[in-house]
Amino acid sequence: MTSSDNIIRMERVAKRYVLGGEADVLALRGVDLEVNAGTYLAVMGPSGSGKSTLLNLLGCLDRPTAGRYLLGGVDVSQMPDDALSEARGRKIGFIFQSYNLIAQLTVIENIQVPLLYQGKDLRALFDHCVQLAELVGLGDRLHHRPNQLSGGQQQRVAIARSLVNDPLMILADEPTGNLDSKTGQEVLELIGRLNENGKTIILVTHDERVATRAHRIIHMKDGLIDREVVNPRPADEAGLPAPSA
Amino acid sequence: MNPLRFQFLSTVRLGIKSLLLHKLRSALTMLGIIFGVCSVIAMLAIGEGASYAAQEAIKKLGSNNIIIRSLKPPEQARAQVTGGRGMGLKYGLTYQDGARLQATIPGVRRVLPMRIIRQNVRFARNEVPCQVIGTLPFYGEINGVEVVRGRFLCEMDESHQNNICVVTAGLARRLFPYQDPLQQAVRIEAFYYRVVGIIREQNQPEQRTQAGKTEGEPLDNNVYIPLSTSRTRFGEVLIRRTAGSFEAEEVQLHQITVQMRDLEAVETADPQIKTVLSRFHDQNDYETIVPLQLLRQAEETKRIFNIVLGSIAAISLLVGGIGIMNIMLATVTERTREIGVRRALGAKRRDITLQFLVETVVLAVGGGLVGVSVGLVTPFIVSHLTEMKTIVTVWSVLVAFGISGAVGVIFGLYPARAAARLDPIEALRHE
Numbered sequence: 001m002t003s004s005d006n007i008i009r010m011e012r013v014a015k016r017y018v019l020g021g022e023a024d025v026l027a028l029r030g031v032d033l034e035v036n037a038g039t040y041l042a043v044m045g046p047s048g049s050g051k052s053t054l055l056n057l058l059g060c061l062d063r064p065t066a067g068r069y070l071l072g073g074v075d076v077s078q079m080p081d082d083a084l085s086e087a088r089g090r091k092i093g094f095i096f097q098s099y100n101l102i103a104q105l106t107v108i109e110n111i112q113v114p115l116l117y118q119g120k121d122l123r124a125l126f127d128h129c130v131q132l133a134e135l136v137g138l139g140d141r142l143h144h145r146p147n148q149l150s151g152g153q154q155q156r157v158a159i160a161r162s163l164v165n166d167p168l169m170i171l172a173d174e175p176t177g178n179l180d181s182k183t184g185q186e187v188l189e190l191i192g193r194l195n196e197n198g199k200t201i202i203l204v205t206h207d208e209r210v211a212t213r214a215h216r217i218i219h220m221k222d223g224l225i226d227r228e229v230v231n232p233r234p235a236d237e238a239g240l241p242a243p244s245a
Numbered sequence: 246m247n248p249l250r251f252q253f254l255s256t257v258r259l260g261i262k263s264l265l266l267h268k269l270r271s272a273l274t275m276l277g278i279i280f281g282v283c284s285v286i287a288m289l290a291i292g293e294g295a296s297y298a299a300q301e302a303i304k305k306l307g308s309n310n311i312i313i314r315s316l317k318p319p320e321q322a323r324a325q326v327t328g329g330r331g332m333g334l335k336y337g338l339t340y341q342d343g344a345r346l347q348a349t350i351p352g353v354r355r356v357l358p359m360r361i362i363r364q365n366v367r368f369a370r371n372e373v374p375c376q377v378i379g380t381l382p383f384y385g386e387i388n389g390v391e392v393v394r395g396r397f398l399c400e401m402d403e404s405h406q407n408n409i410c411v412v413t414a415g416l417a418r419r420l421f422p423y424q425d426p427l428q429q430a431v432r433i434e435a436f437y438y439r440v441v442g443i444i445r446e447q448n449q450p451e452q453r454t455q456a457g458k459t460e461g462e463p464l465d466n467n468v469y470i471p472l473s474t475s476r477t478r479f480g481e482v483l484i485r486r487t488a489g490s491f492e493a494e495e496v497q498l499h500q501i502t503v504q505m506r507d508l509e510a511v512e513t514a515d516p517q518i519k520t521v522l523s524r525f526h527d528q529n530d531y532e533t534i535v536p537l538q539l540l541r542q543a544e545e546t547k548r549i550f551n552i553v554l555g556s557i558a559a560i561s562l563l564v565g566g567i568g569i570m571n572i573m574l575a576t577v578t579e580r581t582r583e584i585g586v587r588r589a590l591g592a593k594r595r596d597i598t599l600q601f602l603v604e605t606v607v608l609a610v611g612g613g614l615v616g617v618s619v620g621l622v623t624p625f626i627v628s629h630l631t632e633m634k635t636i637v638t639v640w641s642v643l644v645a646f647g648i649s650g651a652v653g654v655i656f657g658l659y660p661a662r663a664a665a666r667l668d669p670i671e672a673l674r675h676e
Contacts, residue, residue, distance in 0.1 A: 056670050059589065061588075061589060061669050061670050061673075062670060081593070081594060082593045082594070082595075085588065085591055085592060085593040085594075085596075086591065086593070088588075088589060088590070088591050089590060089591015089592075090591065094589050094590065096586075096673070100582070100585075100586040100589075100673070102583055102586065102587075103266075103583075104259075104262050104263055104266050105259075105262075113587065113590050114590045114591050116252060116255060117587075117590060117591040117592045117593070117596055118591060119252055121251065122251065122255065123251075161590070165591075
């Protein structure tokens with residue numbers, strides 16, 4: 001495996017939150033992590049384990065205090081704010097626990113938002129956005145507003161939105177946390193299908209059953225990767241039905 | 246379309262959309278600006294109208310002219326001079342004054358004497374109280390008289406002491422409702438005068454300030470007769486009968502209009518005239534009016550007025566701006582989560598700044614537009630209800646509108662930057 005396959009490469013990444021005096025928190029204590037293209041990675045761990053901090057760093061929402069983070073071969077660890085925004089917009093697709101759609105925009109407009117910040121021509125890419133909406137099964141709800149959709153539908157809009165800039169990876173933070181188990185399964189199936197089509201997925205969860213679909217599962221503890229499990233036959237092991245697709 | 250321009254347009258559309266999400270709140274926020282802009286335009290229009298009316302009145306006096314009027318001396322002074330009650334009071338400007346001014350003051354072009362006598366003018370059964378003005382033919386030129394029909398006074402009338410008169414159009418209508426006024430004879434006291442011309446009424450000084458003005462009497466009832474005629478027919482001593490007593494006063498001229506050759510001469514001539522006159526008048530029985538000075542004063546007053554109005558307007562716009570800023574700060578807090586999401590999806594700080602700035606500017610400019618339209622209607626209504634003259638100037642509309650836009654930018658900048666400074670992680674976590 002060549003290094004160019006490494007979408008993510010973290011080298012001794014540490015993060016310290018300065019709260020003043022002795023109250024400083026060392027949330028990450030030097031994490032090493034490599035993720036190859038096409039990987040489905042699950043991050044697990046109890047609260048306070050550094051899981052969220054790792055997610056923020058992976059998502060370029062924050063900068064590490066020490067260490068290096070190469071995203072798609074580019075060191076983003078000390079980038080200025082604007083460059084980080086650029087990196088988020090182009091290389092990362094976010095899926096949040098509470099969907100985080102913009103209330104005043106319709107489904108299609110929500111999907112277009114990341115394009116807007118890349119300065120792309122929304123009209124030229126309109127068909128692309130419609131295709132994404134169809135991909136997540138919402139082709140008939142393009143002009144609905146988020147409050148007219150169910151939770152599962154909203155999360156699927158969010159998935160379509162995360163794909164619009166064709167990012168290097170999808171970062172999903174408890175994507176099923178607000179959904180009932182049936183809808184949650186549907187969303188996970190959709191994410192699984194994306195991975196089968198070659199998307200790199202990083203999924204943060206505390207739910208074992210959600211994590212079982214991943215190829216690799218890393219467990220965080222006290223700001224370090226505690227252990228890593230490689231899942232040879234994703235989903236099957238947990239006794240869950242394999243994606244029907 | 247240029248992607249950048251498209252992005253900007255989408256930002257504006259998004260801003261309008263966000264504002265429409267809270268219609269009442271946006272409308273209330275706009276109110277401050279609406280009132281501010283509206284009051285600027287309306288107040289300036291009323292002020293402009295008032296000063297225009299004043300300036301027009303002054304301009305009619307003629308900026309090249311200096312007007313000297315006979316003034317009845319105050320009661321005390323009168324008692325000293327005459328020693329008795331109201332008998333044979335003698336005061337005012339004389340023919341000699343006119344001649345002296347013509348001869349001594351440099352830069353004088355013409356000196357126009359005027360006798361103004363209040364008398365009833367009769368034709369058939371119609372009787373109208375009038376000012377009978379005895380003057381010289383060039384009165385017409387100095388005061389810009391517009392002859393509607395017939396002619397004005399001429400030299401021949403003056404030298405022959407013709408019993409002719411020129412009447413104002415309003416008086417002609419009152420005296421001759423059914424007849425052609427020209428060549429009709431009207432009676433003033435015991436004498437008849439033939440009407441030779443009709444002129445358009447003007448707001449002339451002698452109509453407004455004469456002491457004997459009666460309430461409720463139209464001011465445009467003027468009869469013009471030759472000065473020589475006035476002198477012979479009415480004499481120098483005017484007797485006015487009031488209930489139970491009569492008053493006699495001797496006044497040669499009621500007004501002298503000194504026309505100067507040019508504007509520069511006007512201001513130097515004013516003190517010179519006073520000096521010349523004071524040498525021959527023991528009592529203070531005249532006043533001088535310099536329209537040019539009045540005009541300057543009116544302009545100065547208008548300037549101060551505009552400053553006052555401007556400050557009021559600035560304060561109201563400031564208050565409106567603070568209202569907008571307040572709401573936008575609340576909006577930023579309310580939409581912290583959205584800001585976090587947008588930042589996560591690739592929005593740079595300046596994208597967020599622009600988004601909120603656009604919203605504020607849309608609010609302010611929207612308020613400005615409504616304010617302008619209300620401000621354009623208000624003076625119209627005011628002038629209809631109160632008969633006050635109002636003038637809406639283009640610059641006042643532009644200034645008011647421009648300020649509303651500026652208020653949007655100035656007061657939008659802080660909330661927008663506060664929004665942009667939010668930490669995306671914190672913002673995403675915000676409930």
